[in-house]
Amino acid sequence: MQGSTDPLERIAALGPVEPYRVKMVEPIQTSTREQREGWLDEAGLNLFRVPAECVFVDLLTDSGTGAMSHHQWGAMMQGDESYAGARSFYRLRDTVRELFGFSEVIPTHQGRAAEHLLFAELVKPGKRVLSNTFFDTTRANAEVAGAVADDLPTPEARDLGSDRPFKGDIDLTRLSDVLKSAPAGEIVGVVMTVTNNAGGGQPVSLSNIRGASELCRGHGIPLILDASRIAENGFFIREREKGFADRSVSEIVRAMSECADIMTMSAKKDGLVNIGGLLAMRDAGMAERIRQQMVVTEGFPTYGGLAGRDLDAMAVGLREAQNEEYLAHRIGQVRFLADLLRDLGVPLIEPTGGHGVFVDAAGFLPHIPRQQYPGQALALALYLEGGVRSCEIGSVMFGDDPDAYWPELVRLAIPRRSYSNAQLGAVATAFAALRERRSAIRGVAIVDSPPVLRHFTAKFAFV
Numbered sequence: 148m149q150g151s152t153d154p155l156e157r158i159a160a161l162g163p164v165e166p167y168r169v170k171m172v173e174p175i176q177t178s179t180r181e182q183r184e185g186w187l188d189e190a191g192l193n194l195f196r197v198p199a200e201c202v203f204v205d206l207l208t209d210s211g212t213g214a215m216s217h218h219q220w221g222a223m224m225q226g227d228e229s230y231a232g233a234r235s236f237y238r239l240r241d242t243v244r245e246l247f248g249f250s251e252v253i254p255t256h257q258g259r260a261a262e263h264l265l266f267a268e269l270v271k272p273g274k275r276v277l278s279n280t281f282f283d284t285t286r287a288n289a290e291v292a293g294a295v296a297d298d299l300p301t302p303e304a305r306d307l308g309s310d311r312p313f314k315g316d317i318d319l320t321r322l323s324d325v326l327k328s329a330p331a332g333e334i335v336g337v338v339m340t341v342t343n344n345a346g347g348g349q350p351v352s353l354s355n356i357r358g359a360s361e362l363c364r365g366h367g368i369p370l371i372l373d374a375s376r377i378a379e380n381g382f383f384i385r386e387r388e389k390g391f392a393d394r395s396v397s398e399i400v401r402a403m404s405e406c407a408d409i410m411t412m413s414a415k416k417d418g419l420v421n422i423g424g425l426l427a428m429r430d431a432g433m434a435e436r437i438r439q440q441m442v443v444t445e446g447f448p449t450y451g452g453l454a455g456r457d458l459d460a461m462a463v464g465l466r467e468a469q470n471e472e473y474l475a476h477r478i479g480q481v482r483f484l485a486d487l488l489r490d491l492g493v494p495l496i497e498p499t500g501g502h503g504v505f506v507d508a509a510g511f512l513p514h515i516p517r518q519q520y521p522g523q524a525l526a527l528a529l530y531l532e533g534g535v536r537s538c539e540i541g542s543v544m545f546g547d548d549p550d551a552y553w554p555e556l557v558r559l560a561i562p563r564r565s566y567s568n569a570q571l572g573a574v575a576t577a578f579a580a581l582r583e584r585r586s587a588i589r590g591v592a593i594v595d596s597p598p599v600l601r602h603f604t605a606k607f608a609f610v
């Protein structure tokens with residue numbers, strides 16, 4: 148509270164205290180509305196086409212955009228750049244074994260490379276894979292390998308306002324039914340995405356993961372953990388699931404991974420690195436077949452398309468991501484922004500998830516019909532107002548199918564350890580200004596669209 152006379156109240160309003168201090172700064176640029184109008188015009192009203200230099204607070208994604216610690220930078224100086232069997236690989240392998248318990252560890256250049264290698268091994272055309280909700284690259288890799296990929300979320304996941312604690316869960320009843328009714332051998336894997344990114348960063352409970360694991364074991368089907376955000380999921384389990392308040396996040400993460408046979412991971416999230424991924428498993432035979440295949444596209448199996456120094460940064464980052472103070476601050480920052488926006492009357496997906504705030508754009512801009520992309524309209528208005536870059540997650544991203552259901556959202560993804568609470572406050576200030584004149588915000592039309600993944604390169608015009 149700026150106006151409060153009580154200093155302690157004013158301090159509390161500053162938000163969560165950072166468990167780090169700043170050692171290097173990267174200047175960011177403020178700009179005028181006229182400049183931003185010009186840049187946006189040149190970009191065809193697509194924020195992916197705007198140069199990062201023209202952005203003040205960049206909440207486009209939290210993938211690979213975080214700040215590394217001095218421990219990570221120090222470890223990078225010890226990177227072993229040997230082609231085969233580098234020390235860096237063994238340090239990473241031993242860390243993954245210790246933190247997650249998988250004996251076979253294969254580094255990859257990012258999460259989608261791990262998914263590609265895994266599904267090429269697991270899937271034959273006509274097979275099926277199931278999930279609580281597939282992340283978009285995971286789904287794409289399963290489908291490219293010839294599988295049908297089905298989501299089995301619980302009904303609560305669809306209710307944006309419900310504050311159920313584990314909206315990322317898989318529907319165990321449906322999972323059981325599908326596994327029972329499918330012909331033997333048709334379903335080749337069940338993917339548990341923790342946290343459930345596509346569903347608003349919502350966590351999955353340990354009892355749900357255990358339930359899915361039991362069903363899979365009963366049918367001899369591997370359970371695959373998409374562990375990109377597993378540390379954040381572990382934090383939510385400790386906070387919300389009965390019986391875990393006294394357990395450490397590391398213990399909980401280990402309990403989650405014990406349920407799985409295979410793990411894929413984008414280390415650009417809870418590996419706290421700018422690039423990197425992992426594929427890990429228990430089956431040595433499967434790992435050997437994948438190692439033989441990966442040489443063609445990813446590189447030798449002990450470096451997987453990364454430099455030795457990247458492997459060392461990842462080994463340190465995986466451990467730091469499970470640090471309780473780090474997690475409390477990270478999730479606290481997401482809540483800090485959500486609380487400001489909620490109090491400003493901005494409709495949000497509740498409860499706030501792990502990595503960002505999801506704004507219900509259709510609720511904020513009720514005058515803009517779905518055909519005019521309220522999410523894109525809000526993301527553009529936010530950029531013009533405050534130089535804040537966000538990401539539309541709605542009909543631009545998923546398509547115009549009138550029968551399909553998805554909410555029209557804008558995601559404010561918060562990079563790890565990068566922005567101050569005051570900078571997040573500037574984002575809320577921009578929303579306050581938008582709220583005052585929201586009826587003047589215009590919808591958009593798509594004027595140029597590529598055949599696949601159109602949100603990255605499409606061009607728009609205001610209607």
Ligand SMILES: *Cc1c(COP(=O)(O)O)cnc(C)c1O
Pocket residue numbers: 210257258259260282284285340341342344373375376412413414415416423424
């Ligand atoms: C980011 C992400 C991926 C894909 O990883 P990349 O490193 O971007 O290839 C897969 N699953 C989840 C849950 C993610 O958040």
